[in-house]
Amino acid sequence: MMADAAEVAVDDEVMAVSNERHLAAWRAFLNAHAAVIARIEGELAARELIPLAWYDVLVALWEAPQHRLRLSELAAAVVLSRSGLSRLIDRLEQAGLVRREPSPEDRRGAFAVLTPAGRAAQLRAWPVYAQGIQTYFAQELTEAEVDRLADCLGRVDAAARRGLPIKRLG
Amino acid sequence: MMADAAEVAVDDEVMAVSNERHLAAWRAFLNAHAAVIARIEGELAARELIPLAWYDVLVALWEAPQHRLRLSELAAAVVLSRSGLSRLIDRLEQAGLVRREPSPEDRRGAFAVLTPAGRAAQLRAWPVYAQGIQTYFAQELTEAEVDRLADCLGRVDAAARRGLPIKRLG
DNA sequence: TAAGATTGAGGATTCAATCTTG
DNA sequence: CAAGATTGAATCCTCAATCTTA
Numbered sequence: 001m002m003a004d005a006a007e008v009a010v011d012d013e014v015m016a017v018s019n020e021r022h023l024a025a026w027r028a029f030l031n032a033h034a035a036v037i038a039r040i041e042g043e044l045a046a047r048e049l050i051p052l053a054w055y056d057v058l059v060a061l062w063e064a065p066q067h068r069l070r071l072s073e074l075a076a077a078v079v080l081s082r083s084g085l086s087r088l089i090d091r092l093e094q095a096g097l098v099r100r101e102p103s104p105e106d107r108r109g110a111f112a113v114l115t116p117a118g119r120a121a122q123l124r125a126w127p128v129y130a131q132g133i134q135t136y137f138a139q140e141l142t143e144a145e146v147d148r149l150a151d152c153l154g155r156v157d158a159a160a161r162r163g164l165p166i167k168r169l170g
Numbered sequence: 171m172m173a174d175a176a177e178v179a180v181d182d183e184v185m186a187v188s189n190e191r192h193l194a195a196w197r198a199f200l201n202a203h204a205a206v207i208a209r210i211e212g213e214l215a216a217r218e219l220i221p222l223a224w225y226d227v228l229v230a231l232w233e234a235p236q237h238r239l240r241l242s243e244l245a246a247a248v249v250l251s252r253s254g255l256s257r258l259i260d261r262l263e264q265a266g267l268v269r270r271e272p273s274p275e276d277r278r279g280a281f282a283v284l285t286p287a288g289r290a291a292q293l294r295a296w297p298v299y300a301q302g303i304q305t306y307f308a309q310e311l312t313e314a315e316v317d318r319l320a321d322c323l324g325r326v327d328a329a330a331r332r333g334l335p336i337k338r339l340g
Numbered sequence: 341t342a343a344g345a346t347t348g349a350g351g352a353t354t355c356a357a358t359c360t361t362g
Numbered sequence: 363c364a365a366g367a368t369t370g371a372a373t374c375c376t377c378a379a380t381c382t383t384a
Contacts, residue, residue, distance in 0.1 A: 028320045053352090135329070150195035352376080354372085
């Protein structure tokens with residue numbers, strides 16, 4: 001199906017750094033993520049609760065000082081482009097879960113502020129979300145494994161964010 | 171959702187098992203995934219290589235007998251709805267990386283078949299992909315941790331797929 | 341009727357361009 | 363001119379409806 005020599009050469013180089021076991025772990029990582037997310041999203045939707053993307057925004061706001069965050073900060077927190085976040089806030093604002101407020105000290109910017117309805121929606125979703133995390137994620141792991149996972153994936157996260165090419169904000 | 175007494179019971183139960191440490195691991199899982207995927211997609215795009223979704227399809231075909239798969243099987247393999255896969259195959263076919271073939275024994279169905287150009291595109295992308303897995307994922311982990319991660323996330327994946335509500339194929 | 345696949349409509353996200361303010 | 367935010371165009375996904383064959 002292709003030049004044998006080239007194929008061997010590529011494989012050699014690659015195998016030196018990313019061997020079968022690395023690849024197995026990587027595939028497990030991707031598959032586990034896709035499966036668990038699909039499962040939890042499905043259960044939230046079935047109960048007519050907010051989707052995960054909305055939940056993430058509401059939690060980020062809840063945890064912020066005064067339950068408010070600049071739109072840029074929020075975009076970074078939930079890993080979304082600025083334009084994507086802008087439209088997400090549009091939808092949340094229309095649903096009454098969040099409200100925009102102009103910034104007094106920098107009139108270019110705006111805050112997103114959590115509303116009582118937003119907090120309520122977050123609290124309604126939480127039991128289902130928590131149950132999903134428990135059933136599809138934590139239940140399979142020992143307490144030691146949970147901690148180990150947090151540690152390992154924390155390092156992976158840090159590595160991936162390290163030296164980001166400044167920023168890609170649309 | 172359910173009777174009050176039961177709901178309270180669920181909350182108690184959930185808090186007992188889904189504590190701060192579970193949540194920390196879960197968040198690390200989500201963040202690491204988002205960050206690493208964004209990084210690798212960016213590097214593939216910067217080098218004008220195929221995106222991960224295309225790569226997944228090409229690998230699934232490469233690993234299949236005769237490098238061909240029914241569209242339904244392919245949809246399941248790459249975790250996409252049937253309609254989503256149908257359009258993805260449209261694009262891959264237009265790029266010449268895959269070709270559709272009607273099934274002789276069941277004329278309702280069709281196969282997706284990997285073309286030489288498709289295999290070549292897959293091989294071109296692989297070094298960059300592999301380097302990304304190495305740099306942002308495996309590099310941060312010891313060999314023991316890599317194996318442990320594969321084991322843990324394999325169990326999580328199995329748990330999430332267990333007893334899937336039959337199938338959701340659009 | 342059901343199953344495999346495609347098509348139409350709508351949602352959500354991104355990049356590039358734009359507007360406003362620093 | 364740079365930075366925060368929004369808008370327009372394009373992409374890609376899903377659900378529901380449809381078409382063809384079993």
